[in-house]
Each structure stands twice: as C-alpha cells, then as structure tokens.
Amino acid sequence: MFLRRLFCLAVLIFASVFTIQASELTAPLPNGTRVGLVIQELATQRNLETTGNQDVYFPPASTLKLVTALAAKLELGDDFRYQTELSSADQDLVFRFSGDPTLTTSDLHAMLVSAKQQGITHIDGDIWLDTSVFSGYDRAVGWPWDILGVCYSAPASAVIIDDNCIEASIYTKKDGSTRVFVPEHYPIHVITQAQTVTKAGQKSSQCDLELLTTQNNHYQLQGCLVERSKPLPLRFAVQNPTLYASRVIYAQLRQAGIELKGQVKIGTPNSAQQVKRLVIHQSETLDGLLDTMLKHSDNLIADSLTKTIGAHFFIQPGSFNNGTEAIKQVLFSHANLDLSDLPMADGSGLSRNNRMTVKAMSDVLRYIWQQDDKLNLIRHMPIAGVDGTLKYRRSMRRAPIQNNIIAKSGSLYGSHNMAGFGLDRFGKPKTLFVQYVTDYYPPERNEAQPSTIAPLTQFEQRFYRTIVTDSQATAKK
16 A cells, blocks of 8 residues: 555656646746647657646647648558549540649640640530539638638639649839739739838728638739838639639630630530540659648648548548548558547648647657658658748757757647657657647737747747757667
C-alpha cells in the first residue's frame, strides 16, 4: 500500500512539473486563449511537455492536411495521377475532367492542338464538359461567406483551370477613384466603385476594401483603399467553374484554329455510336501533388484529393461528405487510427466545422514517423526557416529553431497551429509535437511601438526552443 501511494505521489509530482512548464510556455498569450500542447519522445512515447488536455477539441486549420496526405498515400498510392481526357463521340467532342487541381489553360490548348493534329479541324456537333467525377457542393460546409471570393478558398470542382483563380490589380487615383486591371485572357467582368482615401481617412471612417461576387463570374470592388504608389495585387476565386471553363475553351478553340458549329455544353452526349479517345493529359504523381500541398498549404489540392479519395473508396462520384468519411475509414482500416468522433467537413482545414484533438494529431504524426520508410511523407513538410510556409515565419527564422523543426502550420481567424517533428543534431526526427492555439485575440499594437514582439511570437519562440532542446538532448543520450 505504501509503495502504491508513493507511486501515485510520484505521478502527481511528475504531472505537475509538466503543467508548470506548459504554463510557463503559454504565459505570453492573452487571457481567454485556449492552448493544447504536447512534446513527445518518439522512441519511448514519453510526454516531455504537455498541457494535459489531450482530448479537447480544437480547430485544426491546415494541420488537417497531414491527415488528408496520409489517407491519400494509403488509398490512392504513389503512382496516382489525375487524368483529363478528350474524346470524340460521333460529331461531338467530350472533355472528361477528373478534378485535377493543377490543370492549366496551356494544358487544354495543348490537348486541342493534339486533336487538330489527328484531323479534328472542325466540330459539327457540340463540345461536352463531363464533370460527373464529383458531386455535391464545390465548397465545404463551414467555409465563411466573406472569403469565398479569394483564391485560397477557390471551389474544389471537377473542372479546375489555373487553380480556379484569376490574378488582377487595383490602382488608386488622385481624383479619389480607383482603377482595376484584369488581363484580357481572363473571361470575367470586374468593376470598381472603391474610393481612394488617406490612411487617416480610412481609420476614421472604418472603411475597408470589399468584394462582391456573382455566379456569372462578375466581381465588384467597393469600399475604400488607402492611396498607394504601386498597384495592389488581387486574386479572385472563380465563382462558376463550368461557365468559366466553357469560355476558356471557346477561346482556346479559336487559338487552335478549330471551328465549332455547335456549343459548349455541360454533361455527356445522350448516345454515341463511335467513341474514340484522342488525348489524355496527366498530372504529376501523388508525391509531387503532396509536396506542393504540404509545403505551400494548398487548399485546392487538399480538397480535390479529399473528393478523389471518396470517389475511389466508395466507387461513386466524390464529394466532401463521402471524401471525409472515406479518409476516416481508410485511416482506421490501414493504420488503426480512429478519428470517427472528430467532426471533419473538408480535407484542407478551411472549414470552421473541423475539429481535432492533440492526441489524435499526435497519433497521426507517430504513424507517419513509424512508416516513413514506406510513406516518405515527412520530406514533404516545410522546414523551419528554410522553405514552404515556414520559411519566413518570424518565430522560426533564427537559430536554434531554424532548420531543426519540420512541421505543418495551420491558421484561421483566432487559431494558430503547428504539428510536426523536432530534429536531433543529425537531422532526424526525435520528438513529435502538436501546438493548438485558438481564441487568440491580442490587443491592438501600439503604432508608437512597432517593434513590440507579438504575444504569439513570444510564445512560439519559447515553445520551439523547448522542442529543439528536448530533441537535441534526446539525441545525446
């Protein structure tokens, strides 16, 4: 009995040390901030630091892409490529889209040129855009309405051209108006009613630049823009991908010198006696897609893969609903990772409806590390202060943190997350860690003290130094 009490006392003391250390790490964060942390030794599964709330729900933001990447590896395999097909069907042509998030206007042009070289100089019927590979919404439940016009929330549709993104710019003018420029090759319509104001005028009026969109791919800028000497770059998300694709294809037909007597239509021909495949365009392999997705936190690739996993697993058109369910079932059946109780609305982490726990993400990281010789996923994650989304992160740009952590970041309004590995002095993962910070709303910075370090940066510097110290110390044992 005495030994049992002594053991329990030791456990309590041990746990209190962790709590004190975690409390010291989170000290710079403002009141109201919720934090979930763990640093865990990979070899022993021993927690080196923890907040103790390992089963509390947090918005994962883009750390969810690690879950999507793992499921894609397990379900689709390394040799997977998206395929976009162009076929003739009697008097018609059919583009069969696959949800390829990397397809470009140049790719479509090359496909039409190849068809012309095979004798397709005029089309007596119609061109059909087959988008049946996906079904349901192009955007997941829980995506905020006010960001749907910007490119990081571009629709994950079956037909994706140039990231479903349009690049433009807006200029301020001395007469108080603004001017918008859109390159001619984009088949969209943009107007501006925004006013040019001074910085003081903008602050006093609380007037910001706003974007209104329509399903006709029409865009209207309104509100205020502080006067500037250079144009402000703009990136609009395509609102109606099939309409956009139709207009792009009309333009590419003209450039390729192919005459179309009919129209560009959505769907497939009712019946065709003679079907001939003319061209197949393939994306790069899954490894290349995952490298871009993880290093640059590409939402479109993540959500297209989510729907593709759903289509592959359930043998039916992919959607956000069956894609997220397929991800959970794939991870349970292949990796014994049970995420069934965790709300999941997409694969990118953009939805505010997603939830994850520190423990679940730790389990995912541990499996990725254990199977790294087969999966090769860790090499696709950004390195602190070196590349990807972590290259310029203020808390990671200097020694000892720089080059000693490899991780996936994730940010939403009020949430600032990180999940990955601390490296030993030989550059090998020695610890895993999860950082979930949400409800972070710091006071506004005092403009008279622009050099003040933000509370989040102070916290992250402390936390990441601890990760590196624990990892390097582990390496010396």
